[in-house]
Amino acid sequence: MRRVTNLYRSSVGKKVLMAVTGVIFILFVVGHMYGNLKAFYGPDVFNHYAEFLREMGSPLFMHGQLLWIIRIALLVAVFFHVVPAIQLWLKGNKARPVKYARRLEIEETTIGARTQRWGGVLLFFFVIIHLLHLTIGSLHPDFVPGDAYNNLVVGFQETPVAIGYIVVMGALCLHLYHGVWSSMQTLGISHPRFNRYRRPIAVIVAAVVFFGFITAPVGVMAGILVLN
């Protein structure tokens, strides 16, 4: 146990924890993005899919139970992704209270790396607003419980909301790009033989997630996703 706490206390341990929880989020966003694409098959398919999420694990689990277990696991993952990030951020500031007069731009300093922290903060607040918008419905103009398709289409019929989602998906894409790239290094997939694949893999994951997610707001704005 002491080994685990000692590892957590070190910067490397915090980075490993962030990388592992980051992989959990990547799996979640890829699955979520894939599920959203079902909206293009129409309201029945999409609502059936939303209902499946609640029925998952039946008959072993009661209605919604497995979904709640996944939600709680994701919340725990958020905690262990955000807390070490803040601790590393504070540690970095403490180690260098006076800012560099000029930053040396090394290869690793991509736009994704430079915006990683603020991108993370933005995503944190996005998820809260997003849940109030499309899951709880308190930020939605006409939320119908159990009609996920209606909520999605009506939600994006407000063009500024649809554009806001697209902009945040851009930030998510940058965060994912740098996250995938750096987590491969943290988790030890950093070897001269693999290094040349790290950047293309990060680009592919980020691009697939970005284009997959924006299909819903773009689909509504283009009149492809409509209410029946």
Ligand code: HEM
């Ligand atoms: C354009 C992008 C997105 C669209 C169109 C979208 C759409 C939706 C919809 C329709 C729901 C409600 C599903 C239901 O009631 O069954 C939902 C739930 C949710 N979304 Fe998204 N989403 C997007 C991006 C994201 C991103 C980037 C994240 C996280 C980083 C995220 C996290 C969640 C979570 C945590 C839930 C709640 C799931 C639950 O506990 O039931 N979404 N989303």
